Amino acid sequence: MSVRHGLLALLAEQPRYGYELRGEFEARTGSPLNVGQVYTTLSRLERDGCVTASGASETGQRYYQITAVGRAEVTQWFTTPVRREDRPRDELAIKLALAVGSEDVDMRAIIQAQRTDSLRALQDYTRLKVRAGAQGTDDLTWLLVLDAMVFQTEAEVRWLDHCETRLVQARRPAPLHQPAGEGAEVTR
Amino acid sequence: MSVRHGLLALLAEQPRYGYELRGEFEARTGSPLNVGQVYTTLSRLERDGCVTASGASETGQRYYQITAVGRAEVTQWFTTPVRREDRPRDELAIKLALAVGSEDVDMRAIIQAQRTDSLRALQDYTRLKVRAGAQGTDDLTWLLVLDAMVFQTEAEVRWLDHCETRLVQARRPAPLHQPAGEGAEVTR
DNA sequence: GGGTACTGCCTACCCGGTAGGCATGACCTA
DNA sequence: TAGGTCATGCCTACCGGGTAGGCAGTACCC
Numbered sequence: 001m002s003v004r005h006g007l008l009a010l011l012a013e014q015p016r017y018g019y020e021l022r023g024e025f026e027a028r029t030g031s032p033l034n035v036g037q038v039y040t041t042l043s044r045l046e047r048d049g050c051v052t053a054s055g056a057s058e059t060g061q062r063y064y065q066i067t068a069v070g071r072a073e074v075t076q077w078f079t080t081p082v083r084r085e086d087r088p089r090d091e092l093a094i095k096l097a098l099a100v101g102s103e104d105v106d107m108r109a110i111i112q113a114q115r116t117d118s119l120r121a122l123q124d125y126t127r128l129k130v131r132a133g134a135q136g137t138d139d140l141t142w143l144l145v146l147d148a149m150v151f152q153t154e155a156e157v158r159w160l161d162h163c164e165t166r167l168v169q170a171r172r173p174a175p176l177h178q179p180a181g182e183g184a185e186v187t188r
Numbered sequence: 189m190s191v192r193h194g195l196l197a198l199l200a201e202q203p204r205y206g207y208e209l210r211g212e213f214e215a216r217t218g219s220p221l222n223v224g225q226v227y228t229t230l231s232r233l234e235r236d237g238c239v240t241a242s243g244a245s246e247t248g249q250r251y252y253q254i255t256a257v258g259r260a261e262v263t264q265w266f267t268t269p270v271r272r273e274d275r276p277r278d279e280l281a282i283k284l285a286l287a288v289g290s291e292d293v294d295m296r297a298i299i300q301a302q303r304t305d306s307l308r309a310l311q312d313y314t315r316l317k318v319r320a321g322a323q324g325t326d327d328l329t330w331l332l333v334l335d336a337m338v339f340q341t342e343a344e345v346r347w348l349d350h351c352e353t354r355l356v357q358a359r360r361p362a363p364l365h366q367p368a369g370e371g372a373e374v375t376r
Numbered sequence: 377g378g379g380t381a382c383t384g385c386c387t388a389c390c391c392g393g394t395a396g397g398c399a400t401g402a403c404c405t406a
Numbered sequence: 407t408a409g410g411t412c413a414t415g416c417c418t419a420c421c422g423g424g425t426a427g428g429c430a431g432t433a434c435c436c
Contacts, residue, residue, distance in 0.1 A: 002279040003392070009286040019415050029285045031277050037393060039417065044391080060400080060415055078287055078298055081305035084341060088276040088423090089219050091190040093336040097217045098197040099266055100329045110266055117269035140358050141288045148281040148347050153272060155343035159336050170328050191423070207384050225424060227386065232422080248384060248431080276392090 003033065003041050005077040008066065011051060012074045017061035018042060030145045045070065092156070096163060107167055115160045122153045191221065191229050193265040196254065199239060200262045205249035206230060218333045233258065280344070284351060295355055303348045310341045 003025075010016060010024050018038045025033050042064055045051045050070030054063045066074075092114065099105045129146050132139060191213075198204060198212050206226045213221050230252055233239045238258030242251045254262075280302065287293045317334050320327060 001391080002277045002282045006282050006286055009283075009290060013290060017415080028289055029282045031282060034392095034394060035415085036395080036417080036419095037391095040391085040393095056416085062416080078283065078293055079301065081302040082280045082283065083305060084309035084337070087279070089190045090336065090340075091275070092270045093333050094190045094194050094217045094219060095197075095266065095270065097329050097333050098194055100332070101216055102197060102201060105266055113267065114269040117271060121272035140354065141285050144288070144351055144354060145281050145285050147350055148278065149272070151343040151347045151350070152278075152340065155339040159339045162335055162339070163332055166328065166332060189422080205384080222423095222425060223384085224386080224388095224426080225422095228424095229422085244385085250385080 003037060004045065005074065007038065007041055008045065008050060008070050008074045009077070011064055011066040012071060015054075015063045015065045017063050019061070021064075028141055030142060100167070108164070111160050111164050115157055118153050118156050118160070122150065122157070125150045125153065189265075190219075191225060192233065193262065195226065195229055196233065196238060196258050196262045197265070199252055199254040200259060203242075203251045203253045205251050207249070209252075216329055218330060288355075296352070299348050299352050303345055306341050306344050306348070310338065310345070313338045313341065 006025055006029065007021055010021055010028075016024065019035065021042075022033050022035050022038050025031070025038075042051065042053070046053055046064075048069070049067060050073055051064045051066055054065070056062050096107075096110070099107060099110055125146055129143065129150070132142055132146065194213055194217065195209055198209055198216075204212065207223065209230075210221050210223050210226050213219070213226075230239065230241070234241055234252075236257070237255060238261055239252045239254055242253070244250050284295075284298070287295060287298055313334055317331065317338070320330055320334065
């Protein structure tokens with residue numbers, strides 16, 4: 001529901017029209033948004049009584065105003081944390097999990113290819129950060145969004161490394177009774 | 189497309205029926221999967237020539253076999269890295285990005301609530317890891333999946349802390365020419 | 377005998393996301 | 407000046423992901 005709530009949050013600041021919402025959303029979150037989705041979402045919001053639409057202005061725009069119901073939903077959204085449990089599937093984790101159990105799959109190659117791509121993304125993000133910082137735009141929001149992606153990607157790379165070493169350990173069968181030192185890792 | 193490809197990967201190992209696929213998928217990936225989605229996905233796979241269905245057996249199960257086309261799609265999936273760019277929206281990042289720009293929003297409270305929830309999730313994960321390790325199941329895949337969630341959540345907490353300090357810095361307007369030490373952060 | 381629970385299937389419905397079509401106006405260029 | 411392109415602005419159609427729920431058979435237990 002990020003789109004629904006995101007649009008509502010923007011409408012909570014001031015009335016806007018669809019195309020304008022798309023632009024604002026992308027500029028603030030850095031997340032590309034298809035215009036079509038804006039209009040369908042707006043009609044759902046109108047259906048649910050969260051916004052009211054004014055007829056098209058003489059220049060053709062349809063402005064949307066938020067209602068009390070909509071305002072309540074926004075504050076609800078802002079004050080409720082995003083629970084880890086109801087996040088979309090992690091495609092990478094699923095892929096590796098299924099690959100581990102399959103024969104005819106070269107785990108090392110998969111991990112290697114993934115790490116290469118993740119490191120490339122990491123480079124892109126740092127380049128963007130440098131540019132954003134240098135241009136003096138000083139767009140705090142944009143910098144924070146970039147940081148989020150950097151942090152996530154770093155975690156991904158670390159996890160990939162972790163997987164690789166774990167898989168190597170598993171290849172040579174476990175010692176009869178695992179020597180001490182394993183416990184520390186488990187309770188990290 | 190994680191579901192589609194995940195089911196295909198399971199079918200590449202051996203023929204299975206819908207309900208069984210749900211069970212295997214959840215057991216291996218730890219990701220809950222609605223049965224209805226399995227059946228709709230299977231029919232799409234059949235439509236696309238990736239699998240063929242046999243009529244219901246005497247006990248009522250419909251077994252699905254993978255085809256050459258399906259096999260090609262699986263290996264394609266396994267060998268192509270998951271690109272950072274085409275991942276689902278990051279609801280948390282979007283929320284915070286929009287909150288920064290809004291008045292009447294208590295950023296500190298939002299971040300605080302989110303961190304509390306993330307730390308709770310982190311605790312749950314470590315508990316699960318301990319249990320998985322202690323029971324001697326030694327289910328490597330499940331441990332790796334748990335590690336993925338741990339790494340991601342740790343990154344999230346770090347990012348939240350990062351956001352908080354950045355926002356505090358931004359409140360008191362930046363010094364005329366930022367003192368050294370900032371550059372190191374940007375190019376980290 | 378009836379409640380509960382599991383296996384096994386299928387349909388309906390909604391949201392997210394993409395593609396694409398349509399119209400207007402600005403601006404550039406042959 | 408006519409035609410190309412691009413941006414603004416709207417809308418619809420279509421597909422995959424995801425959830426809810428219904429239906430039937432079996433098993434098990436009180």
